[in-house]
Amino acid sequence: MAGQAGTEKEYFAIGQAWLRQRFDIAVPPSAMESFCSPGSRRTVHDGDRCTEFYPARYWPGETAFDHLKFSLKHEPLDLRIIVATLHRLPPAELCAWVRTAPTSKYSRQIWFLYEYFTGTRLDLPDIKVGTYVPALDPQRHITGKRLNSPRHRVQNNLLGNRDLAIIVRRTARLESLMAVDIAGAVRELARDYDPDLVTRAVNFLYTKETRSSFAIEGERPTAQRAARFTAILREAAAFDPTDKAQLIWLQGQIVDPRYAATDWRDFQNFVGETTTDFAERIHYICPRPEDVSRLMLGWQKLAYSLLFLEHEIDPVIAAAVISFAFVFIHPFEDGNGRIHRFLIHNTLATHDITPKGLIFPVSAAILRQKHDYDRVLERFSAPLFGVIDWSLKGGEMRVHHDTGPLYRYFDATAQAEFLYDRVIDTIANDFRQELGFLAVFDKATAAMREIVDMPDRRLHLFFKLCMQNAGVLSKAKRADFPELTDAEVAALEKAIADARGET
Incomplete structure (x- = not known):
């Protein structure tokens, strides 16, 4: 070339x-x-x-x-390419090139990136004058908190650090999603309904989020495990994921106690499935165990910055970066996916996007688009197969070379777009539908009691069966209510229709 x-x-x-x-x-x-x-x-x-x-x-x-x-x-x-190139540059040649135009914007950016990512200080004097320039172009990238590097007169606005730095590109789609006022939509929606109704809706949505998060993994948790996870979700805003001990505790709460971790994993892991001929179909090759500690150190620093220091970054972008980076590192043997989705709630709650006491059942919205979720995970995982030298024998995987940079520097644009779309969808659908359902339920059941003073259990069953059949009791279910006359059934159906605004 x-x-x-x-x-x-x-x-x-x-x-x-x-x-x-x-x-x-x-x-x-x-x-x-x-x-x-x-x-x-x-x-x-x-x-x-x-x-x-x-x-x-x-x-x-x-x-x-x-x-x-x-x-x-x-x-x-693409930081994978940029950082790898910087490591290959002879320091003397880089010094000579910078000296040809030491105050140039691009000279200073390359010089800064070299010293930052390689840890090698070049034999160059500090820049004494000139305006600061950003390390990343904020017109093309979502950027982090700006920290001045006086030596280069460069603003370090990287989204992350030298142990874990992530790129999110400002695509037209992402810009349009970021223009949606999510917090305002939720506040407006909540104002339209009685606070007691909102509270009841939220109680159901916590349960829905728990069931959906486990369902994504193909699991049906025991009532005890589901209750533990729901309780943890309710305290998402108080959880500090940058505390290693808390993360390990969280993993232990959501998996079978026999598989609770005591530290980051120290073995090579992969995500796959066993085929009908008992072969392993590999979906994802996790980072090598010797890379996990450094990656998680970088992740903890990144998460701390986005959760507690950043005030300008979009909260949904922060949630995407934190949660997907975690699941790609895969620091535990089990529970990574559920923690990944919990971290979405943790970030949104910490940034006050989720009003206190409310939850967006993001996992339900993800479950509706499970194929797209798998695809966005594969956007990261599938290309790795072409560049990782690995082998599998007896169910144990070996990775034969250094793969750390593949996980340390990656582009999370697709993941950010996907999560933003799902957050908007869950507000427009799950949250709104549950509030609307409860409003109809309350209005209908109040009117139904005026017609027949039925026990709550029977009243609720009648309402449920009608709602499942376009507002009327099916012929097959009519026999379940022998105590009611046809006139009473018709009146009860009309009460439901009135509550639904159909008459």
Whole structure:
């Protein structure tokens, strides 16, 4: 791919795509790649991937520094590629390049990123003057809390730290989702109903969230385990996931006690299923056990920042970053998925997006779109199979090389978009539907008691059977109420219809 672009009728990788090829970096392709090509400037979307084509005049040059500069100027960053490239740069060459334009925005960004991610201090004097520039372009990325690096006069606005840094791109879809006033929608919805009704709805939604979270895992918990999980959900705002002891305690509460952890896992784990011929179908290769402690240290620092220090970041984005990063690290043998979804509630409650005492049954909304949930998990997991050298023997997996950077630096845009969509959906559907159902129930049962003074159990059963059959009692169920006359049944059905606003 070397050579001046445009001299022949072919495409030339530029920017991060060029760096990945030039240094043979074993990572999946970026979500967006750039090429020089014949013709005019254009963008091509193919499913989740985006390819940018530039005319020949955009060819950056022949060096890694040229393509790093192009990436910073034109592309959302892929930290897997950027960090791997920085580790391959000879310090003397980088120093010489920075000295050619020490106050340049791009020189300072590359210099900062090099020292930050490699831990190597270059033989360069501190920059004394000039305005601060962001490490990440906030027009292309969701960024973190800005921390000045006086040596480079760069604002460190990375979403994370050197042990775990995550990219979330500002896509058109994500921007449109972020424009929805979620907190305002919930406040308005709650104002439309009696507080007692809201309380009753919330009690049901806690149970619904518990059942749905276990159902996603294909489990039916015992009543005791379900009750424990519901109780934990009610205290989500008080839970501190950055405390390792609390996380281990939480895992022990939601799994069978025989599989309760006492520390991060110290064995290679994977997610898979046994086929009909007793072979293992692997869905996800987890980080190596020797990488888990560092990844979780980075995760704890990231979570602490997003939960307790960040005041400007969108709370749903924070919830996506915290929860999906956790499940991708997979620090426990069991319970990772349920903790992952609990962390969504923990983050939303900590940021006061979920009003005190309320819950969005996000897992119910996820369960309705289980295929999309699996797909968004696979967006991270599936590409890893092409770059990880692994083997499986006797049910035990071995990973044969360093894979830490694959999990340490990744793009969570798809996961953020998915979660935002599900949060909006659960407010519009689960929360609203339960409030509406209870309002109809209260109005209908009050009117039904005026017709027949039935015991509550019988009254509720009649209402349930009618609601399951478009508002009328089916012929098959009519025999269940022999004590009622046909006129009474008709009157009771009309009371339900009136409550539903159908007459």
